[in-house]
Amino acid sequence: MGVSDKEIVDLDIEKFNDITKMDGVVVIHLSAEWCGPCQAFTAVFHETAEQHDDVIFASLDTDTQPELGAAFNVKSIPTIAVMRGGAVIFTHEGSLSENALNDVIRQARAIKVEEVRKSVQAGLSQS
Incomplete structure (x- = not known):
């Protein structure tokens, strides 16, 4: 496959605020140089980003x-960290294999955004 052609978003506060408004799947790699x-x-x-045109891949330098x-x-x-509908739905400390990351993305796609939003709203109303 070689060098990646798909753009990986370098996250800052402004870009993070933009992606939290999206319904789609966002995969964030939190790391440091x-x-x-x-x-x-x-x-x-x-490599995984190349396989998923419908997913936003972002990098965050802590x-x-x-x-x-x-x-x-x-x-x-x-x-x-994986987000869907503006909410974090999965986090994993440490590396993942390409197969494991693809599986996480598959599961994230299967989640209904409306259910995520209801869950977030329920959590907010309890605080």
């Missing part, structure tokens, strides 16, 4: 965007 395992996972992340890293409650990197 100095992190060896993060760099190793980048190839898998890019060193340059610490407030976003904190919003995801990141304890270790790499971390994968």
Whole structure:
């Protein structure tokens, strides 16, 4: 496959606010430049991105965007976060294989956005 042609969004606060308004699946790779395992996972992340035109793939550098890293409650990197309908529906600390990441995306697609929104609203009304 070689070098990835699909654009990976570099997340900052503004772009993050934009993607939280989307109904589709968003896969975020939280990492840092100095992190060896993060760099190793980048190839898998890019290869998987090539297979999913309907999914937004984004990268978040926890060193340059610490407030976003904190919003995801990141304890270790790499971390994968999957969002749907503006809500985080899956997080995983550590790398994933290409097959595992594809499976997570398949499951995220199967979730009904309306159910995510109801769940978020129910959680907000309890606080």
